[in-house]
Amino acid sequence: MxxxxxxxxxxxxxxxxxxxxxxxxxxxxxxxxxxxxxxMMPSLPSIPFPPPPDARPxxxxxxxxxxxxxxxxxxAHAFRTPATRVVDYGDAFxxxxxxxxxxxxxxxxxxxxxxxxxxxxxxxxxxxxxxxxLAARKPQGWLLSQGWREYRWNPPVLPSKHSLDAAFPNRxxxxxxxxxxxxxxxxRALEELGVTRNSVPPQGGAFERDEAGExxxxxxxxxxxxxxxxxxxxxxxxxxxxxxxxxLRRMASLGITALCDMSLAANxxxxxxxxxxxxxxxxxxxxxxxxxxxxxxxxxxxRFESMRRTLRSPLLQACGLKQFFDGVSSQHTAYLKEPYTNxxxxxxxxxxxxxxxxxxxxxxxxxxxxxxxxxxxxxxxxIHLALNIFEEAEALYGRPSMRTNGESALCxxxxxxxxxxxxxxxxxxARLEVVASVQPPHITLDPGGPERDLGPERCRWMWxxxxxxxxxxxxxxxxxxxxVDIDPMPVLYAAVTRQDAITHEPWGGWLPEERIPMRAxxxxxxxxxxxxxxxxxxxxxxxxxxxxDIAVFDRxxxxxxxxxxxxxxxxxxxxxxxxxxxxxxxx
Numbered sequence: 097m098x099x100x101x102x103x104x105x106x107x108x109x110x111x112x113x114x115x116x117x118x119x120x121x122x123x124x125x126x127x128x129x130x131x132x133x134x135x136m137m138p139s140l141p142s143i144p145f146p147p148p149p150d151a152r153p154x155x156x157x158x159x160x161x162x163x164x165x166x167x168x169x170x171x172a173h174a175f176r177t178p179a180t181r182v183v184d185y186g187d188a189f190x191x192x193x194x195x196x197x198x199x200x201x202x203x204x205x206x207x208x209x210x211x212x213x214x215x216x217x218x219x220x221x222x223x224x225x226x227x228x229x230l231a232a233r234k235p236q237g238w239l240l241s242q243g244w245r246e247y248r249w250n251p252p253v254l255p256s257k258h259s260l261d262a263a264f265p266n267r268x269x270x271x272x273x274x275x276x277x278x279x280x281x282x283x284r285a286l287e288e289l290g291v292t293r294n295s296v297p298p299q300g301g302a303f304e305r306d307e308a309g310e311x312x313x314x315x316x317x318x319x320x321x322x323x324x325x326x327x328x329x330x331x332x333x334x335x336x337x338x339x340x341x342x343x344l345r346r347m348a349s350l351g352i353t354a355l356c357d358m359s360l361a362a363n364x365x366x367x368x369x370x371x372x373x374x375x376x377x378x379x380x381x382x383x384x385x386x387x388x389x390x391x392x393x394x395x396x397x398x399r400f401e402s403m404r405r406t407l408r409s410p411l412l413q414a415c416g417l418k419q420f421f422d423g424v425s426s427q428h429t430a431y432l433k434e435p436y437t438n439x440x441x442x443x444x445x446x447x448x449x450x451x452x453x454x455x456x457x458x459x460x461x462x463x464x465x466x467x468x469x470x471x472x473x474x475x476x477x478x479i480h481l482a483l484n485i486f487e488e489a490e491a492l493y494g495r496p497s498m499r500t501n502g503e504s505a506l507c508x509x510x511x512x513x514x515x516x517x518x519x520x521x522x523x524x525x526a527r528l529e530v531v532a533s534v535q536p537p538h539i540t541l542d543p544g545g546p547e548r549d550l551g552p553e554r555c556r557w558m559w560x561x562x563x564x565x566x567x568x569x570x571x572x573x574x575x576x577x578x579x580v581d582i583d584p585m586p587v588l589y590a591a592v593t594r595q596d597a598i599t600h601e602p603w604g605g606w607l608p609e610e611r612i613p614m615r616a617x618x619x620x621x622x623x624x625x626x627x628x629x630x631x632x633x634x635x636x637x638x639x640x641x642x643x644x645d646i647a648v649f650d651r652x653x654x655x656x657x658x659x660x661x662x663x664x665x666x667x668x669x670x671x672x673x674x675x676x677x678x679x680x681x682x683x
Contacts, residue, residue, distance in 0.1 A: 107159055107164070108164065108165075108174065108175055109159065109175065109177050109180070110157040110158055110159050110164060110165075110175040110176060110177070110180050111158060111159050111160070111179070111180060111181065111677065112157075112158040112159075112180065112181045112182075112183070112644070112674075112677050113155050113156065113157050113158070113172050113175060113176060113180055113181070113182045113183070114155070114156040114158070114183050114185065114190060114646060114648075114674070115154075115155045115156075115169050115172065115182065115183065115184040115185065116153070116154065116184070116185040116186065116187070116188055116189070116190040116648070117153045117186065117187050118151040118152075118153075118187055118188065118189045118190065118652040118654075118655075119151055119152060119153065119154035119156065119166070119190045119191070119638065120150055120151045120189065120190070120191040120192075120615075120618060120638075120653075120654060121154070121166055121191075121192075121637055121638040121639060122191065122192050122618065122619055122622050122623050122636060122637040122638060123637050123638070123639050124150075124615075125150070125615045125616065125618065125619035125623070126619060126623050126637065127565065127568060127570060127616075127619070150614070150615045150654030151189060151191075151652055151654050151655075153168065153169055154166050154167065154168065154169065154190075154638075155167050155168070155169045155171070155172035155175075156190065156638055156644070156646065157172065157175040158644040158677040159677075160677075161643060161644055161676030161677045161678075162641060162642065162643055162644055162676070162677075163638060163639060163640055163641065163642050163643075163644050164640060165640055166638055166639060166640070183672075185648055185671075185672070187652070188648050188649065188650055188671060189648065189649040189650075189651060189652045189653055189654075189668075190638075190646060190647075190648050191618060191622065191638070191646070191647055191649070191653075192618075192622040192623070192635070192636055192637055192638055192642075192645065192646065192647070193351065193352065193353025193354060193622070193635075193645035193646055193647045193673065193674070193675070194350070194351050194352045194353065194354075194584045194621055194622065194647055195352070195353065195354040195355070195356075195386075195621065195622055195625035195626060195629070195635060195636065196347075196352055196354070196355045196356065196573075196574045196575055196577070196582065196584070196621075196625065197355075197356050197533050197572035197573060197574035197624070197625035197628045197629070198356060198358050198512060198533055198535060198572075198574035198575065198576050199355045199356060199357055199358065199574065199575065199576075199577045199582070200276070200357070200358060200360045200368065200576070200577065200578065201340065201343065201355065201357040201368075201370070201387075202328070202336070202360070202368035202369075202370055203242065203272075203276075203360065203368065203578050204343055204577040204578045204582060205336070205339035205340045205342065205343035206240075206328075206331070206336070206339050207240075207241070207242045207243075207578045208339070208342060208343060208346070208578070209338070209339035209342055209343075210233065210234075211234070211240070211331060211335060211339060212230065212240040212241060212242065213226060213227065213229070213230045213240070213241040213242075214241065214242050214243045214578060215241065215243045215244075216243050216244060216245060216248060216274060217243070217244050217249065218249060218250065219249045219250060219251070220246075220249065220253075220255040220256075220259050221259065223241075223244050223255070223271065224259045224260060224262075224263050225263075226241070227239055227241060227260075227263070227264070227269065227271075228263070231264065231267065237267075237268075237330055238267075238268050238269070238270060238285075238327055238330050239264060239267055239268070239269045239270070240269075240270050240271075240272070240327065241270075241271045241272065242271075242272040242273075242274065242578055243272075243273075243274045243578070244271055244273055244274060244280065245273060245274040245275065245426075245541070245542070247426055247542055247545060248542070254304075254312070254314055255271075255280050255313070255314070256306075256312045256313050256314070257280075257281060257282045257283050257286070257311070257312060257313025258313075260280070260281075260282035260283075260313065261282050261283050261284075264282060264284070265283075265284070266284060267282075267284060268281075268282065268284045268285035268287075268288045268327075269281065269282040269284070269285055270285055270323075270324075270327050272320075272324075274541075274579060275424050275426060275427070275541075275579060276360070276576070276578075276579050277316065277317055277320065277423055277424050277427060277429065278314060278315065278316050278317075278320055278427065279314070279315040279316075279320040279323060279324070280313055280314060281313045281314075281315060282313060283313070285313075285327075286311060286313065289323050289326060289327075291303060291311065291315070291323070292311075293305065293309055293310060293311055297315075297318070297319040298318045298319055298322055299318060299449075300317050300318035300447070300448075300449035300450070301315070301316060301317045301318030301319025301320065301321070301322065302315070302316040302317065302319055303315055303319055304316065316423075316427065316429070317423050317429055317449060318361075318449060321360065321361035321366055322361075322366060324360075324361070324366065324368075325361075325366045325368070328368070333372065333373060333376075336370065336373055337373050337376055337377065340370075340373055340374075340377060341377070341382060343582075344377070344382070344383070344384045344385060345384070346582065347384070347385050347582060348384045348385065348673045348675075348680045348681035349670060349673070349681050350582065350583055350584055350670055350673075351584065351647030351648070351649060351670035351673050351681075352385060352582065352584065352647075352673075353385055353386065353645035353646075353647065353673060353674075353675050353680075354385055354386035354387075354388065354625070354626075354629070354631075354635060354645065355385055355386070355387060355388070356388045356390055356415070356574070356625070356628060356629050357369055357374075357387055357388065357389050357390065358390050358418050358470070358512070359390055359391055359392040359393075359417075359418040359419070361392060361420075366392075367391050367392040367418075369389050369390070369391040369392075371389060371391075371403055371407065371412075371414075374387050374389070374407075374412050375406075375407070375412065378409055378411060378412045383411045383412065384673075384675055384680040384681075385411075385675065385680075386410070386411050386412075386631075386635070386643075386645070386675070387411065387412045387413075388413060388414075388415040388416075388629040388630075388631070389403060389407070389412075389413065389414045389415065390414075390415065390416050390417060390418040390470055391403065391414065391417060391418070392417065392418060392419065393417035393418060393419040393458050393459070393462060393469050394458065395457065395458055395461065397417075397461070397462065397465065397467070400414055400417055400467070404498075410643070410676070411675075415468075415507075415629050415630045415631070416467060416468040416469060416470055416496075416507065416510075416629075416630060417462055417467060417468075417469045417470070418469070418470045418471075418472070418512075419450060419455065419458065419459075419469065419470075419471055419472070420449045420450065420471075420472040421448055421449060421450060421455060421471050421472055421473045421478045421481070421482055422446055422447070422448055422449055422472065422473060422474055422475050422478040423446060423447075423449060423474070424474055425446075425474060425475065425515060425516070425545070425546070425549050425550065426542050426545055426549065428440060428444055428446055428549070429446050429447065429449075430446045430474035430475035430478065430515065431445065431446040431447060431448050431474075431475040431477045431478040431481075432445040432446055432475045432476055432477055432516075432550075433445070433475075433476050433477040433480070433518060436549050436550065437548070437549060437550055437551035437554075438548055438549060445475075445477070446475055446478075448478065448481075452481055455471075455481075455482075455485065456485050456488070459471075459485045459486070459489055459509075460485070460488070460489050460492065460493075462496075463486075463489040463490075463492075463493050463496055463509070464489075464492070464493045465498075466493075466496050466497050466498040466507070467496055467498060467507075468496040468498075468507040468508060468509050468510065468630060469496075469509055469510075470509070470510040470511070470512055470533065470628070471509075471510075471511055471512065472512045472513060473511045473512065473513065473514060474513045474514070474515045474516075475515070475516065476516050476517050476518045476521070476554070476557075477518075479511060479514055479517060479518070479521055480518050480521055482511055483511075483521055483524050483525065483528065483530065486509050486528055486530055487524070487528060489509075490528060495507070495508070495509075495529065496508070496509060498630070507630040508529055508530065508531045508570070508627050508628065508630070508632075509528075509530050509531070510530060510531040510532075510533050510572070510628045511525070511530055511531070511532060511533065512533045513533070513534065513535065513538070513576075514532050514533075514534060514559075515538070515546075515558055515559060516546075516550060516554050516555070516557055516558045517557040517558075517560065518557075519557055522557075522560065522563055522564065522567050522569065523567050525564075525567070525569045526564075526567045526568040526569045526570075529570065531570050531571070531572050531624065531627050531628045532564055532569050532570065532571050532572070533571075533572045533574060533628050534559060534561070534571055534572070534573065534574075534620075535573070535574055535575055535576045535579070535580065535587070536559070536561070536573065536587050536588075536590035536591040536617075537575065537580040537586050537587060537590045537596075537597065538559070538576070538579070538580070539558075539559050539590055539594055539606055540590065540594075540595065540596035540599075540601065540602075540606060541579075541580070543596075543601065543602070546558055555607070556607070558607070559607075559610065560607075560610050561591060561610050561611070561612045561616075562609060562610045562611060562612050563610065565612060565616055570624055570627050571616075571620040571624045572620060572624040572625045572627060572628035573587055573591070573617065573620040573621040573624060573625060574587075574625065575587060584621060585597070585665050585666050585668055586666065587617075587621065588614065588617050588618070588621070588653065588665055589662060589663075589665045589666055591611075591612055591616075591617040591620070592611055592612060592613065592614055592617055592662055592665070593605050593611060593662050594606045594607060594608055594610060594611050597666055600663070614653055614654050614658065614659070615654055618653065618654070622635075622636045622637070623636035623637055624636070643676050644674060644676055644677040645674065645675055645676065646672075646673070646674040647670055647672075647673055647674075648670065648671050648672040648673070648674075648682070649668050649669065649670055649671065650668060650669050650670075650671050651664060651667075651668040653665065653668060670682070
């Protein structure tokens with residue numbers, strides 16, 4: 097959503113000037129284009145100059161919601177009038193607003209509200225016990241939680257409906273897994289949803305059964321996604337809107353100024369992209385972050401095109417489409433070229449959630465109309481096949497491009513998660529300028545899991561952030577909230593240390609050669625996310641003509657102090673957040 101080149105020159109009279117001795121504009125941290133990087137590569141080893149400073153003294157001058165200049169503080173007087181608001185943050189760290197490139201807003205808001213619970217739990221029995229607090233404060237209707245991961249429990253075994261039945265025989269209970277791909281239901285829930293031992297799951301899904309053929313209460317992938325909307329329909333729109341308000345307040349308090357709200361289901365009508373709720377909050381003047389919507393990609397683009405026609409505010413837009421191509425490695429549903437190291441049956445290499453030809457047809461159709469698409473690909477073969485389709489689409493139609501609110505959108509196709517690779521595909525990502533939308537905390541969600549599932553040779557190419565930088569791949573950072581918390585500090589910590597923000601394991605970092613510097617991590621979390629949202633040229637850096645979406649933190653994240661002691665990242669807090677020059681958090 098780049099400002100029009102024909103727009104008149106902005107006034108030099110600033111309405112707001114933000115001053116600090118530590119301003120990170122992000123301009124110097126933007127990665128070079130792939131072609132330019134190739135030209136530079138032969139001479140890179142012999143270039144004898146230090147990198148530019150990450151943060152420097154600056155004054156950010158704002159008018160009409162946009163930045164009109166970034167100058168030395170001594171020169172700010174040229175933009176100041178008696179009516180100008182001047183805020184001097186001293187040594188605080190000023191940077192572009194954090195932009196979470198992958199959020200499931202409905203579930204993030206709901207599970208953070210009093211309407212549901214969110215926890216990992218220590219065991220099946222512990223998870224069941226934790227639901228009693230929700231049952232006490234919500235005496236009727238469904239009991240809902242999110243976050244369990246059986247491979248993190250002791251013992252690491254799948255739960256069943258029986259433990260829930262014993263505790264809640266008369267209440268339907270739905271417990272959503274932390275990876276977002278599995279439901280754990282009790283018998284009452286199965287009954288209300290009409291799932292019986294004779295039910296046939298949708299393609300790409302499963303109703304698990306025991307040796308006697310009885311349902312265990314575990315529902316996977318597409319089958320879980322199909323049931324979720326029916327469970328969530330029990331909440332009213334006002335209840336959901338109230339949960340969104342709380343979620344927006346928390347994002348503002350964390351320095352987050354934008355998010356990409358991503359479809360959560362492969363099937364149409366089940367994606368939880370609540371444009372109705374977002375529109376209600378926009379009309380009430382309650383949006384404190386920019387919201388980029390990515391509904392489900394199907395063969396019928398009418399819903400997306402309707403959103404594009406009706407959602408025309410710079411704060412709320414439909415920016416592309418999202419689809420699932422595979423599942424997750426921990427459940428052996430991510431699609432691999434070769435079988436899992438700990439294969440559960442002969443030829444166990446996961447599966448595609450959407451048949452290849454169907455996915456190819458949908459992507460080509462969307463790209464032919466200029467619409468960018470974002471595809472969930474975790475396994476190396478799913479990534480490889482998706483890149484094949486993107487390559488074909490570029491040859492036929494060029495790269496996606498569309499216009500929003502009269503401003504040019506520089507769009508990029510994007511792959512989501514990308515956990516392990518066929519190594520040659522990393523350079524293809526760069527050459528095709530496909531954005532790698534990644535979530536650094538995922539690296540340590542399942543300690544030992546990658547080695548268990550994929551073996552050491554394939555692990556080498558998991559979450560290869562430093563290799564991305566070397567090859568010129570554009571990264572976009574996010575959380576996949578509610579899979580991990582929306583807080584950006586654990587994301588930055590994981591990117592620069594390859595360690596878990598809670599346990600700080602493993603010592604020295606998992607695949608430490610893939611650690612990246614803070615300036616690159618911040619760029620991925622701001623400029624990179626703008627690329628994934630089709631907002632390059634409007635968001636992601638502090639420079640003239642960009643929206644004045646700004647975060648202020650109480651510690652210079654790029655300082656030598658933080659480089660030497662990364663734990664300080666986790667004790668860094670936002671002290672102010674601005675959206676289009678309007679302060680939405682802080683005093």
